[in-house]
Amino acid sequence: NLDMCSAQPWNLAKDAKLREAIARDVDGKGLVVPWFPAVVDGVPAYWGCLNNPVYQENVRQRVRDAAAAGCKGLHVDCANMTAGNILCSYGGCYCPSCMEAVKKYVRNKYSRQQLSDMGINDLDAWDFVTEVKRVAGTAQELPKVIASGRLEQQVPLFRDFRSFVAQSNRVWLEELATLTKQLGGRDAGYSVNAMSI
Helix, strand or coil: CCCCCCCCCHHHCCCCHHHEEEEEECCEEECCCHHHHHHHCEEEEEEECCHHHHHHHHHHHHHHHHHCCCCCCEEEEECCCCHHHHHHHCCCCCCHHHHHHHHHHHHCHHHHHHHHCCCCCCCCCHHHHHHHHHHCCCCCCCHHHHHHHHHHHHHCCCHHHHHHHHHHHHHHHHHHHHHHHHHHCCCCCCEEEECCC
């Protein structure tokens, strides 16, 4: 059973790179898993970011370690990750890895003219976080503003951001399924607690 929402505080406490690979709110603060109260050496159970290569490798290694210990299948818990994060108490991950990846996603979807028509003349200079904060105000207000629909109305590409995080989660789960079969054979079990993906 692999809990995808956190690398666990005991791992985070001893690995500075892993502590940097966490999900962040619009103010750059780490997102703490609200139902996981454990704290180790002052480090809580931060929500990991699945668009961060360091966090991705941490998860892959945990799957490899489990397979080496004899596990014949993988169950992924909290598999909705950042997609679910948008729907619950945080409103998504706004870390540098996510912001870089969403710009790549948008660049592949829209032409320069289409972006210009949305008021984005220079995608590299465009700051998605600033635009979200302009409408939402604070990280605490963000989930309410998302639920109201105002962000999709007032922030160009917020709907694309939602699509991007859902797609990146699906791609990641497919990678884990492939890794599970590679390590455990074609008959290795694989399941996810996907909820709203």
